[in-house]
Amino acid sequence: MKTTKICCIGAGYVGGPTMAVIAQKCPNIKVTVVDINESRINAWNDADLNKLPVFEPGLDSIVKEARGRNLFFSTDVDTAIDEADMIFISVNTPTKTYGKGKGMAADLKYIELCARQIAKVAKENKIVVEKSTLPVRTASAIKNILDHTGNGVKFQILSNPEFLAEGTAVQDLLKPDRVLIGGDTSEEGEQAIKALVDIYANWVPKDKILTTNVWSSELSKLTANAFLAQRVSSINAMSVICEKTGADIKEVSKAIGMDSRIGPKFLKASVGFGGSCFQKDILNLVYIAKSYGLNEVADYWEQVILMNDHQKNRFSDNIVRTLYNTVSGKKIAFLGWAFKKDTNDTRESAAIKVADNLLNEQAHVAVYDPKVKEEQIYADMDYLNSRHSVENRALLKVNSDPYEVCKDAHAIAVLTEWDEFNTYDWQNIYENMQKPAFVFDGRGLLNHKELEEIGFIYYKIGRGTKV
Ligand SMILES: NC(=O)C1=CN([C@@H]2O[C@H](COP(=O)(O)OP(=O)(O)OC[C@H]3O[C@@H](n4cnc5c(N)ncnc54)[C@H](O)[C@@H]3O)[C@@H](O)[C@H]2O)C=CC1
Numbered sequence: 230m231k232t233t234k235i236c237c238i239g240a241g242y243v244g245g246p247t248m249a250v251i252a253q254k255c256p257n258i259k260v261t262v263v264d265i266n267e268s269r270i271n272a273w274n275d276a277d278l279n280k281l282p283v284f285e286p287g288l289d290s291i292v293k294e295a296r297g298r299n300l301f302f303s304t305d306v307d308t309a310i311d312e313a314d315m316i317f318i319s320v321n322t323p324t325k326t327y328g329k330g331k332g333m334a335a336d337l338k339y340i341e342l343c344a345r346q347i348a349k350v351a352k353e354n355k356i357v358v359e360k361s362t363l364p365v366r367t368a369s370a371i372k373n374i375l376d377h378t379g380n381g382v383k384f385q386i387l388s389n390p391e392f393l394a395e396g397t398a399v400q401d402l403l404k405p406d407r408v409l410i411g412g413d414t415s416e417e418g419e420q421a422i423k424a425l426v427d428i429y430a431n432w433v434p435k436d437k438i439l440t441t442n443v444w445s446s447e448l449s450k451l452t453a454n455a456f457l458a459q460r461v462s463s464i465n466a467m468s469v470i471c472e473k474t475g476a477d478i479k480e481v482s483k484a485i486g487m488d489s490r491i492g493p494k495f496l497k498a499s500v501g502f503g504g505s506c507f508q509k510d511i512l513n514l515v516y517i518a519k520s521y522g523l524n525e526v527a528d529y530w531e532q533v534i535l536m537n538d539h540q541k542n543r544f545s546d547n548i549v550r551t552l553y554n555t556v557s558g559k560k561i562a563f564l565g566w567a568f569k570k571d572t573n574d575t576r577e578s579a580a581i582k583v584a585d586n587l588l589n590e591q592a593h594v595a596v597y598d599p600k601v602k603e604e605q606i607y608a609d610m611d612y613l614n615s616r617h618s619v620e621n622r623a624l625l626k627v628n629s630d631p632y633e634v635c636k637d638a639h640a641i642a643v644l645t646e647w648d649e650f651n652t653y654d655w656q657n658i659y660e661n662m663q664k665p666a667f668v669f670d671g672r673g674l675l676n677h678k679e680l681e682e683i684g685f686i687y688y689k690i691g692r693g694t695k696v
């Protein structure tokens with residue numbers, strides 16, 4: 230079975246980059262990415278590639294090459310579904326904010342809507358690919374809806390979770406560690422798996438394309454994120470001990486990471502992990518474990534989240550304590566708002582919680598981020614519902630000039646590891662700050678020797694002060 234037309238429902242951080250790469254690598258396949266969010270689709274179609282809704286290094290040139298050739302962005306969901314042989318579902322699956330499983334389970338309403346829409350529109354057999362991250366056994370729910378509400382056509386459901394990380398999405402897609410495809414073990418299932426394998430095989434070596442049953446594939450995605458997040462929480466837990474004992478987390482990370490069984494990646498202590506997925510996926514895993522009565526398993530994974538919350542809170546607590554137990558009316562400059570460098574995504578960014586804690590203490594927060602827009606920062610604060618939006622705008626200011634943000638500040642907090650922060654004229658920044666001038670480096674990014682020589686009082690996550 231040769232795929233000639235692909236439809237992807239959901240033009241977000243996953244749907245957009247993933248489909249752009251498929252279109253670039255498979256010029257004979259027409260790829261249409263659809264979304265109900267019209268402004269997002271308009272942004273994907275914008276002639277100015279700086280206005281793409283997702284900032285990812287290298288993405289603009291791929292979109293430039295494929296868009297209009299075999300890559301299309303549209304709000305016409307029905308036509309794209311109707312035309313396609315293969316439909317990727319790449320919509321958001323956030324944590325539920327209501328009802329049963331509130332605050333834990335994944336909200337599958339967008340997935341269900343997609344399934345119903347596919348069932349309504351499809352007049353020919355189709356392969357439906359779960360690209361979104363889903364609780365294990367979701368494929369059976371999708372199949373149920375498709376088989377019972379459709380026009381009698383046959384559907385094959387595949388699970389093809391996405392492992393890209395934001396900021397490195399293009400590289401991750403071009404050279405994935407593996408591509409995982411889960412499908413039915415029936416003959417039709419195997420044919421569907423082969424159709425998807427054939428697409429990836431255009432650029433991914435065959436030995437990196439792994440096929441499994443659907444449930445293993447769905448569960449592997451949650452497991453991968455849980456393991457990655459667990460490493461961050463584990464190193465962050467050690468960073469607390471480092472600060473108490475005089476050890477330095479950078480040295481500890483290096484020392485343990487050289488053990489080939491542990492490996493060097495994902496051992497950077499930080500102000501806490503953010504991003505749209507780690508927290509949501511672990512909460513989902515905890516919920517699944519609880520729903521099977523596996524309370525010890527649930528508690529084990531929940532601790533990863535609790536440690537992450539602690540890391541964010543202790544960062545802001547440390548700022549307050551160090552600034553003589555009061556930050557009321559004091560200006561705190563934030564360098565960075567995105568949840569990591571090289572992305573404009575702010576979902577679950579540690580900066581949001583740290584800012585909220587400081588505003589509760591009546592601090593004045595000034596924010597600079599090279600890629601995040603002012604309205605996004607206010608939307609993030611308002612979403613917390615901690616105070617009136619007027620107050621958020623009065624207490625928190627956003628500026629596109631980092632030197633203005635730092636001017637007259639009592640302290641600087643580094644929340645995102647943007648490379649450019651290391652290129653600043655720190656002497657100049659120091660001279661324009663209140664004294665003593667404090668830096669709280671939540672990413673262990675800056676050169677502490679240089680800063681201390683200038684006169685800053687420098688605090689870095691995981692660096693003990695006892696000698
Ligand atoms: N952001 C990331 O780095 C990664 C995300 N994932 C998973 O991929 C999925 C998507 O994540 P993102 O792309 O970050 O989400 P996103 O929120 O950026 O994009 C989802 C898009 O789906 C659209 N949508 C929702 N319902 C729709 C419908 N019925 N019809 C048409 N469009 C609809 C929304 O308007 C939105 O633009 C999630 O399950 C996430 O867990 C997986 C790997 C990486």
Ligand SMILES: O=C(O)[C@H]1O[C@H](OP(=O)(O)OP(=O)(O)OC[C@H]2O[C@@H](n3ccc(=O)[nH]c3=O)[C@H](O)[C@@H]2O)[C@H](O)[C@@H](O)[C@@H]1O
Pocket residue numbers: 362391392393394395396454457461494495496497498499500501502503504505506507568569
């Ligand atoms: O399912 C998803 O959404 C994706 O989630 C993560 O990707 P992402 O959240 O984009 O970015 P990461 O690089 O994993 O960083 C997540 C958070 O952990 C933090 N982090 C990461 C690594 C580290 O050593 N220390 C650390 O604090 C980052 O700063 C960031 O806040 C996974 O790395 C991807 O494989 C996965 O596809």
